[in-house]
Every structure is written in structure tokens, then in C-alpha cells.
Amino acid sequence: MTRQQQVLDAAIRVLGTGGMRQLTHRAVDTEAGLPQGSTSNHFRTRDALITAVLGRLLERETALWTTLAADVATPEAFARAVGELIRHLAEDRVMTLARHALFVEVAQRPELRADVDKAHREIAGWALPLIADLGATDPPADLALLLAVIDGLLANHLANPGPRFDPAAAVRTVLRGILAR
Numbered sequence: 001m002t003r004q005q006q007v008l009d010a011a012i013r014v015l016g017t018g019g020m021r022q023l024t025h026r027a028v029d030t031e032a033g034l035p036q037g038s039t040s041n042h043f044r045t046r047d048a049l050i051t052a053v054l055g056r057l058l059e060r061e062t063a064l065w066t067t068l069a070a071d072v073a074t075p076e077a078f079a080r081a082v083g084e085l086i087r088h089l090a091e092d093r094v095m096t097l098a099r100h101a102l103f104v105e106v107a108q109r110p111e112l113r114a115d116v117d118k119a120h121r122e123i124a125g126w127a128l129p130l131i132a133d134l135g136a137t138d139p140p141a142d143l144a145l146l147l148a149v150i151d152g153l154l155a156n157h158l159a160n161p162g163p164r165f166d167p168a169a170a171v172r173t174v175l176r177g178i179l180a181r
Contacts, residue, residue: 006032007039008056011049015101016094025049050105051115057099058119062126064088075134075175083168086150090157090165097158123147135179142178149174 001009010032015023023046025039032038043049068085072078089096106112128139136142153167 003034003038004042004052005056007034007042008053010034011039011053012056012098013094015053015098016096020101020105023049023053047112050102050112053098054102054115054119057095057102058122060095061085061089062122065126069130072130073133075179076172078130078134079168079172079175082146082150082171083166086153086167086171087165089154090161090167093158096154100155100158120147131178134175137181145178146171146174 007028011023011028014027014031018027025043025046026036028039028049029036039049043052065081065085068088069081072081103116106116124140124143127143131143131146132139149170150167153170157165157167
């Protein structure tokens with residue numbers, strides 16, 4: 001792991017445990033166990049830090065997806081893989097809370113939306129072909145729906161965790177509807 005990744009992972013932990021107000025260069029240095037000023041050496045401004053954290057979250061989520069999506073050639077396999085992705089994200093509560101904190105910040109600060117748009121384009125780059133191969137008739141709209149379902153399932157589970165959390169069943173139902181059109 002590079003020093004920059006170490007700093008960004010510490011920033012994710014700060015965000016996920018304390019929220020956006022706690023995200024300071026000093027707090028990240030402390031969380032990372034680095035000398036004061038280390039985070040500032042990599043990311044001069046808070047906005048630069050926020051942008052880099054968003055990129056690191058995407059990197060970590062993409063890596064997780066890659067490990068889970070070895071075989072998603074059938075709707076059932078796809079639903080199972082997406083369900084596992086959601087389950088892993090729900091179990092990594094701190095990372096997922098950090099992601100939600102970032103999205104709230106972006107909603108309040110339109111100047112940061114370009115970074116989220118870029119992340120969505122990157123996700124679409126590898127996810128749209130998967131959706132299309134399953135038989136989706138409108139892959140961009142169908143992917144948007146699936147991403148909304150993923151975010152909704154995660155938000156609901158974080159706010160109200162329960163032992164019967166079965167995200168694959170919800171994804172399977174939505175996927176059936178998408179493919180039946």
C-alpha cells in the first residue's frame with residue numbers, strides 16, 4: 001500500500017466514523033499514525049482530499065466487484081454477485097458510511113458533482129456491457145435503476161440492520177423486471 005492510499009484509507013475511516021465535519025488534514029494524519037502535515041503534503045486543500053477520497057472509494061469498490069464478478073453470465077449469477085457486493089459493502093460499515101457522507105456533501109456542493117459524474121462514467125464503463133449481455137433493452141437506464149437499488153438497500157440496512165438481510169433477492173426481483181420488458 002502506498003503512503004497516499006494509507007492517507008486516503010485513514011480519511012475514509014475518519015469520514016465513516018465521524019462524518020464530514022471531522023474530515024480535516026490533522027484528523028487524517030492522526031488516524032493514519034503519520035506526522036502532522038503528511039496529509040497536506042499529498043492533498044493541499046480539503047476539496048482535493050475529498051476528491052481523492054471519492055476516487056479511493058471507487059477504487060476499493062471496483063476491486064471488490066472484480067473479485068466477486070468472475071462469472072456473471074446469467075441473471076442468477078449476476079444477482080448473486082451483486083447481492084454479495086452489497087453484503088460486503090454493508091459489512092464494511094465505515095467505508096459505506098463514508099461513501100454516504102461524501103454523497104451528502106456533493107449534493108450540497110454542486111462544484112463537486114463532476115467528480116461523482118466521472119465515477120459514474122467509470123462504473124458504467126465496465127457495468128453497462130454486463131447488463132447488456134444479460135439482455136437489458138436499455139442498459140443505461142437499467143444500470144441507473146440497479147445502482148439506485150444498491151444504494152437504497154445499503155442505506156436501509158445501515159440505518160436498520162437486521163438478520164434477514166438478503167440483497168440478492170431484491171436484486172433478483174429488480175433484474176427480472178428489467179429483463180422482462
